[in-house]
Amino acid sequence: MGQRSGRQERSKKLELALSETMKAGTEVQNNKEEVEEPKAKDQRPTSVFGVADLKNGAIGLYNVGQTCCLNSVLQVFFMNIHFTGILRRITVPPHDAQKRRNVPYQMLLLLEEMQCGKQKAVSPLDFACCLSAYQVKLFVQHDAAQLFLTIWNLIKRQMKKPELVEDLNDLYAICVQEHLACQKCSFETKRNSSMLTLPLPVLDSNSRILRTLEDSLQYFFRPEQLTDHNMCFCEHCGRKTPFLQSMKLVHLPQTLTIHLKRFCFKKSAYIHKLSHYLPFPQDLDFSAVLTKNQCQADDHEKAAWQYELFAVVAHSGSTSYGHYCAYIRSMTECQWYCFNDSEVCQVSWDDVKCTYGHSNLLWGQTAYLLIYMKKHPRSLT
Ligand code: ZN
Numbered sequence: 001m002g003q004r005s006g007r008q009e010r011s012k013k014l015e016l017a018l019s020e021t022m023k024a025g026t027e028v029q030n031n032k033e034e035v036e037e038p039k040a041k042d043q044r045p046t047s048v049f050g051v052a053d054l055k056n057g058a059i060g061l062y063n064v065g066q067t068c069c070l071n072s073v074l075q076v077f078f079m080n081i082h083f084t085g086i087l088r089r090i091t092v093p094p095h096d097a098q099k100r101r102n103v104p105y106q107m108l109l110l111l112e113e114m115q116c117g118k119q120k121a122v123s124p125l126d127f128a129c130c131l132s133a134y135q136v137k138l139f140v141q142h143d144a145a146q147l148f149l150t151i152w153n154l155i156k157r158q159m160k161k162p163e164l165v166e167d168l169n170d171l172y173a174i175c176v177q178e179h180l181a182c183q184k185c186s187f188e189t190k191r192n193s194s195m196l197t198l199p200l201p202v203l204d205s206n207s208r209i210l211r212t213l214e215d216s217l218q219y220f221f222r223p224e225q226l227t228d229h230n231m232c233f234c235e236h237c238g239r240k241t242p243f244l245q246s247m248k249l250v251h252l253p254q255t256l257t258i259h260l261k262r263f264c265f266k267k268s269a270y271i272h273k274l275s276h277y278l279p280f281p282q283d284l285d286f287s288a289v290l291t292k293n294q295c296q297a298d299d300h301e302k303a304a305w306q307y308e309l310f311a312v313v314a315h316s317g318s319t320s321y322g323h324y325c326a327y328i329r330s331m332t333e334c335q336w337y338c339f340n341d342s343e344v345c346q347v348s349w350d351d352v353k354c355t356y357g358h359s360n361l362l363w364g365q366t367a368y369l370l371i372y373m374k375k376h377p378r379s380l381t
Contacts, residue, residue: 060121
């Protein structure tokens with residue numbers, strides 16, 4: 001009980017610090033028009049738009065029972081200054097019960113605790129408990145791609161301000177155009193859609209290994225013939241005909257998440273992990289990887305498709321028993337770190353390359369999520 005009240009007291013302090021930070025954040029936003037209250041401005045913490053404060057050593061997250069996946073996904077969110085810039089502008093829920101169930105608010109509390117504290121690591125337990133109200137079970141190993149999507153959607157749904165929802169979308173949403181063309185009469189339908197990750201295969205349809213990330217990207221955007229039992233009904237022909245299905249890339253966001261589909265669902269319920277070698281580059285130019293037919297974008301848009309690797313969420317072990325950690329390149333220091341629960345250490349690019357994978361290494365780390373960051377934000381191009 002004593003511990004519980006201690007925690008509550010600490011939360012109160014954080015809330016105070018938080019509301020100060022957010023007040024300051026609003027001032028920064030409006031500082032073009034408003035010059036009043038210079039005093040409050042001076043009190044603004046220097047870390048308003050910062051990442052988890054690396055000057056005091058990067059802060060780890062304790063594993064409070066199978067939370068290595070959650071910890072890795074959280075660190076990727078927190079080290080992204082574009083994301084934390086949005087998170088800091090949320091509206092604080094008025095009531096305690098709402099606060100406990102509000103995912104973006106709890107995320108912000110945790111970020112503040114990481115930045116304000118002097119500890120080498122903090123506990124994500126309150127945040128994990130908040131997620132458990134939304135069917136994200138505690139003390140269970142999750143899938144990082146699924147957990148990223150779940151958390152992202154909860155944040156989006158619970159952010160009250162429409163402009164924040166728009167900013168969050170802009171930061172992560174990949175826009176594509178799906179084409180379906182009848183091969184008999186050339187009648188074509190197009191549909192725009194967006195997604196949060198590019199789910200890239202690591203094998204082709206004949207179970208052959210795709211050799212590089214670029215090959216995998218090419219394969220994902222290849223046109224596909226829909227024949228035999230896959231034929232579609234054509235309105236013009238009035239019957240089922242063969243179709244050509246393709247997906248074209250329309251727009252890429254600032255933060256691009258690639259999901260390497262290394263967990264393979266074979267015929268039965270048995271999930272198989274594909275650990276083979278698949279290298280990925282630090283610098284990636286999408287306009288050079290994809291052909292003209294695979295894009296539906298003008299030159300201005302394509303000029304912004306220059307990316308550099310920001311983070312790798314790596315998985316080691318088997319599907320039934322494994323461990324996650326995250327390699328993240330600090331955006332302020334340009335230095336790679338490995339976030340392994342409460343342990344955080346500086347690493348080199350060669351260490352990150354160890355996550356390329358190897359067929360014979362059951363316990364070796366393999367990259368599962370790759371997060372690329374646009375080199376030049378669109379407004380600057
Ligand atoms: Zn037709």
